[in-house]
Amino acid sequence: MSETVILVVEDEATISNFICRALVSAGYKTLTAPTGREGLTLFFSHRPGLVLLDLGLPDMDGLEVLEQIRSGPEEETAVIILTARDRESEKVKALDMGADDYIVKPFGVAEVLARIRTCLRHAQRLRSAEGERRERYEIGDLILDTASHQVFAAGREVHLTQNEFKILELLCLHPGKVLTYDFIMRRVWGPYSGGGNQILRVNMANIRRKLGENPSEPKYILTELGVGYRLLEES
Amino acid sequence: MKKGLCRLRSAVPSVAWDMAVAVVLLALASLGCWLLLQHTGAENNSALVYVLAVVLIARYTSGYGYAVAAALVAGFCTNYYFMYPYAQFSLELTGYPVAMLSMVAISLVVCTLTAQLKIQAEEAVRREKNTRTLYELSERLGREKTAIQLEKDREAIRSSILRGVSHDLRTPLTGISGAAAVLLEGEGLSERDRSLATDIKNDADALITMVENLLSVTRLQAGDTAIRKEPELLEEVAGDAVMRFRRRFPEARVELILPEEPVSAPMDALLIRQVISNLLENAARHSGAPETIRLTISRQGELAVTEVTDGGRGLTEEVLAAVAQGRDLAASAGGDSSRGMGIGLAVCRNIVLAHGGTMEAENRPGGGAVFRFALPAEEMEASE
Numbered sequence: 001m002s003e004t005v006i007l008v009v010e011d012e013a014t015i016s017n018f019i020c021r022a023l024v025s026a027g028y029k030t031l032t033a034p035t036g037r038e039g040l041t042l043f044f045s046h047r048p049g050l051v052l053l054d055l056g057l058p059d060m061d062g063l064e065v066l067e068q069i070r071s072g073p074e075e076e077t078a079v080i081i082l083t084a085r086d087r088e089s090e091k092v093k094a095l096d097m098g099a100d101d102y103i104v105k106p107f108g109v110a111e112v113l114a115r116i117r118t119c120l121r122h123a124q125r126l127r128s129a130e131g132e133r134r135e136r137y138e139i140g141d142l143i144l145d146t147a148s149h150q151v152f153a154a155g156r157e158v159h160l161t162q163n164e165f166k167i168l169e170l171l172c173l174h175p176g177k178v179l180t181y182d183f184i185m186r187r188v189w190g191p192y193s194g195g196g197n198q199i200l201r202v203n204m205a206n207i208r209r210k211l212g213e214n215p216s217e218p219k220y221i222l223t224e225l226g227v228g229y230r231l232l233e234e235s
Numbered sequence: 236m237k238k239g240l241c242r243l244r245s246a247v248p249s250v251a252w253d254m255a256v257a258v259v260l261l262a263l264a265s266l267g268c269w270l271l272l273q274h275t276g277a278e279n280n281s282a283l284v285y286v287l288a289v290v291l292i293a294r295y296t297s298g299y300g301y302a303v304a305a306a307l308v309a310g311f312c313t314n315y316y317f318m319y320p321y322a323q324f325s326l327e328l329t330g331y332p333v334a335m336l337s338m339v340a341i342s343l344v345v346c347t348l349t350a351q352l353k354i355q356a357e358e359a360v361r362r363e364k365n366t367r368t369l370y371e372l373s374e375r376l377g378r379e380k381t382a383i384q385l386e387k388d389r390e391a392i393r394s395s396i397l398r399g400v401s402h403d404l405r406t407p408l409t410g411i412s413g414a415a416a417v418l419l420e421g422e423g424l425s426e427r428d429r430s431l432a433t434d435i436k437n438d439a440d441a442l443i444t445m446v447e448n449l450l451s452v453t454r455l456q457a458g459d460t461a462i463r464k465e466p467e468l469l470e471e472v473a474g475d476a477v478m479r480f481r482r483r484f485p486e487a488r489v490e491l492i493l494p495e496e497p498v499s500a501p502m503d504a505l506l507i508r509q510v511i512s513n514l515l516e517n518a519a520r521h522s523g524a525p526e527t528i529r530l531t532i533s534r535q536g537e538l539a540v541t542e543v544t545d546g547g548r549g550l551t552e553e554v555l556a557a558v559a560q561g562r563d564l565a566a567s568a569g570g571d572s573s574r575g576m577g578i579g580l581a582v583c584r585n586i587v588l589a590h591g592g593t594m595e596a597e598n599r600p601g602g603g604a605v606f607r608f609a610l611p612a613e614e615m616e617a618s619e
Contacts (some may be wrong), residue, residue, distance in 0.1 A: 014410030022417050084402070088505075106409035106443050108482070109416040198499070201468045202615055205497035208470075215474025216491035216530075223471040225504050 004120060005029045007048040009039035009065065010082065011058050019052065022109040023116075036060035040068055047077070050119060052112075053099075054082045055090060063094060070098040078119040082107070088226035092180050095227070101178060102227075118176040118233060137172035139233060142211075142220050144172050153211045153220070163188055164207050167200070171221065171231035180228040204229065253296040257305050260295075264288035264309065268317050281317035282338045285309035286345065293346035294353065302350070306342030310335050390456075397453045404446050412439035440483055444516065448582045451509050455589050462589055464501040466613045469532050469539050472504050476511035477530060480519070487525035489515060494532055500539040500610040506586045507610075513579035514543040514606045522547025522604060539612040546603040550596060558584075558596040558606075583608070 006023055010016040011034045020030045031046060033039035036057045043051065051069065055062030062081070069079060081094045081102040091102045100119050103112060137144045143152040146169060151158045160168065166188045171179060181197040189199070204221070213219055222230045247255075268281035289309055293302035314335055315324050325331060415436035418424065424432065455462070470493050477489050511530070519525040527546035534540070556562070561584060583606075587594045592610040599605055 012406050012410065014407060015413065018410060018413035018417050022413075022420070025417070025421065084405075106405055106412060109413055109420060196466070198466050198613075198615070201466075201471070201499065202497060205468055205470065209493075214491055214493065215470050216477035216489065218474070218478075223475055225472065225475045225508065 003029075004049040005031060005046060006116065007031045007033065007039065007042055007046070007051045009033045009036065009051065009057065009062075010054040011035065011056070012054075015054075018109070019112060022113060026113055028116075034058075036062065036065045039065055043069055043077075044072065049123070050078045050080065050116060052080050052082060052103075052116075055094065056084065063090075063097060066094060066097050066099055076123055078123045080115055080119055091227050092182070095178060095180055096182075121233075122176055137169075137175075139172060139175050139231060140219070142172075144168060158210050160207065160210060161203075164203050164210070167203055168207060171229060175231045176233045178224050178228050178230045182228075184228065249297060253301050256295050257292050257301040260288045260292050261285075261305055261308060261312075265312060265316070268313075272317055282313050282334065285313055286338060286342055289342040290345050290349060293349035299346060299350050302346030303343060306339050306346065309342065310339040313338065394453045394456055398450065401446050401450045401453065405443065408439050408443050408446065412436055412443065415439065444483075444512075445578070447509060448513070448578060451506055451582055451586060454503075454506070455585055462503045462506065464503055464590070466499050466501050467504045467507070469498045469500060469507075469541060469610075472502070472508050473511055473530055473532055473541065476508045476515065479508075480512060480515045484516075484519045484525065487515075487519045487528060489528045489530055492529060492531040494534055496534070497615065498532055498534045498539045499613040499615055500590075501613050502590055502610060507590070510583045510586050510608060511541065511543070513583050514608075517579055517606070518543055518545040518547070518604070524548070524603070527603070534612055535609070537612055538609040540607060540609045542605060542607045544599060544603060544605045546601075549598040549602060550604045554580075555596055555598070558594065 006028050008016050008019055008023075008030060010019070010032070013034070016032050016034070020032060023030050031042050031048060033042050036059050039051075039053070039057075042048075053062055053065060053069075057065070066079060066081070069077065078100045079098070081091065081099045082105060083091055083094070083102055084105050091104075094102060100122065101115050103115055135145065135147045137146075141152075141154045143150075144165075145151070149165060151160055151165065151168065167184060170184060170187055181200060185193050185197055185200055193199075208215060208221065211220055213221065215223055218232060220232060222232050224230055264284050264287070267284050271281060271284070286309070289302055289306045292305045293299070296302065311324070314331070316322065318325070318331070412435075415432045418432045419429065419436065470491070473491055477491050480487070480489060515528060515530065518528045522528075522545040524545055524547035529542075529544045531542040531544070532540070533542070558580065584594050587608045587610070590610050592608055594606070594608040596604065596606050
């Protein structure tokens with residue numbers, strides 16, 4: 001873990017300063033860039049393991065930086081977006097463009113570190129090809145068996161409908177990652193599923209009730225307001 | 236004279252006026268012819284005089300009718316009174332029929348042409364009037380548009396300044412809170428430094444909440460279009476608010492109680508989350524019993540209802556009255572204990588009102604306070 005280099009692209013010195021200190025004391029190496037251009041230069045010369053990217057940069061749009069990072073050969077590098085609160089569409093866009101996660105300003109140190117850990121684990125799993133479809137997923141005490149079409153939560157069998165099962169399976173396929181409403185809608189209901197995602201919300205509410213889950217104390221599924229859902233991993 | 240005629244004309248009904256014009260002109264023509272007859276005898280030009288009268292009648296009456304009638308009368312009169320044999324209608328003398336018919340024909344053609352000219356002239360006048368009206372209208376619209384645009388621009392500038400300030404406050408505050416958190420996580424801090432760093436972090440976090448409230452208000456003030464309402468599950472919004480709240484108030488305890496069937500309402504999720512956060516924070520700060528907070532979601536008829544209750548000391552008359560009357564509390568509330576409560580509640584009320592909802596507060600019979608807000612609920616689709 002101590003070998004992981006994290007590139008922080010953030011124009012506010014105070015913020016990049018406290019992030020870097022927290023990262024260093026957590027055992028990471030850091031690089032900082034106050035502009036998008038410097039960020040890209042450092043990215044291509046140092047090949048960091050993870051990038052924290054602020055979307056509000058002085059010289060270029062953060063999404064543009066993301067696009068250039070994603071167009072290079074370093075596809076598996078995790079990118080976490082730092083963004084302001086009232087920009088749902090920006091978050092969704094960044095996720096669609098290949099960002100692994102996002103953190104909303106104002107954020108705390110603990111949150112940043114937790115997200116980084118999840119992302120790095122994700123990236124490692126991706127490299128070891130564990131992220132592919134499997135017959136059985138075990139995430140915490142949630143077990144999903146695609147062969148027998150069974151779901152167990154805390155040792156108790158849970159009966160889900162076809163679509164509820166598909167949603168949960170999709171989330172299990174990407175543990176720890178935010179899946180946008182659109183992404184889930186397309187994968188479960190098909191590309192012509194229409195505009196609204198109300199049906200997904202209702203299904204999710206039913207899944208929660210069947211899993212015995214309260215959204216204020218999520219054990220399995222986390223709501224990302226206005227963006228989508230995320231399956232929680234133990235961290 | 237002309238003015239007088241015009242005034243007279245507008246006073247008299249148009250049929251009577253036209254009739255009068257025709258009769259008077261024909262009478263004048265007849266008088267003229269009679270005078271001519273005294274001087275010239277049989278070789279008079281009474282036909283031409285009558286043609287002139289017919290042309291004038293065509294000009295000064297509406298439509299063809301009067302002129303055509305006048306032409307026939309004139310033809311008859313010429314023949315009857317002013318041609319040999321006098322006072323007798325005759326078509327027997329050579330040339331008389333041709334003269335008669337030509338006269339009538341000329342009169343008819345001329346009056347048709349005149350009538351057409353008149354219609355065209357009237358059309359031109361009308362068009363000009365329309366054009367002028369349109370021009371004036373567009374000028375006035377332009378002026379009003381400029382005024383509206385100015386007002387809009389002013390409003391936009393005001394809220395963009397406020398938003399800019401809020402954003403600029405948020406970034407350094409994030410830095411302060413983050414730096415304090417890094418200090419707190421480190422080892423080797425003395426008890427005194429640890430308590431100071433905790434104060435820095437807590438106050439920075441409280442200021443961040445304040446800035447969030449300011450941002451919400453600017454979003455509301457930017458006009459109705461700024462609120463993008465989408466159907467959201469109330470439990471997801473509430474769950475998110477509670478999770479955030481726990482991070483900031485780890486010592487408080489909140490229980491989220493869900494209805495059997497999920498409740499959905501069209502809303503701006505971030506603004507409603509702000510309402511719930513503010514109510515939870517009020518309960519944690521001011522109830523004196525932050526470990527007894529309950530957040531309940533229910534559906535009551537057409538309403539999606541969210542309730543925050545606590546088992547604390549209850550609300551003062553002042554707070555109850557302010558919420559009931561929709562007054563702002565900030566100015567009236569005294570004492571340090573309610574610092575920030577007024578702003579939070581005002582923001583809540585504005586957000587709920589902007590969603591077409593209602594908010595109320597009361598003391599529970601068993602002790603403690605209830606804040607309740609209701610939004611118009613959305614019908615849920617079938618789940619498959």
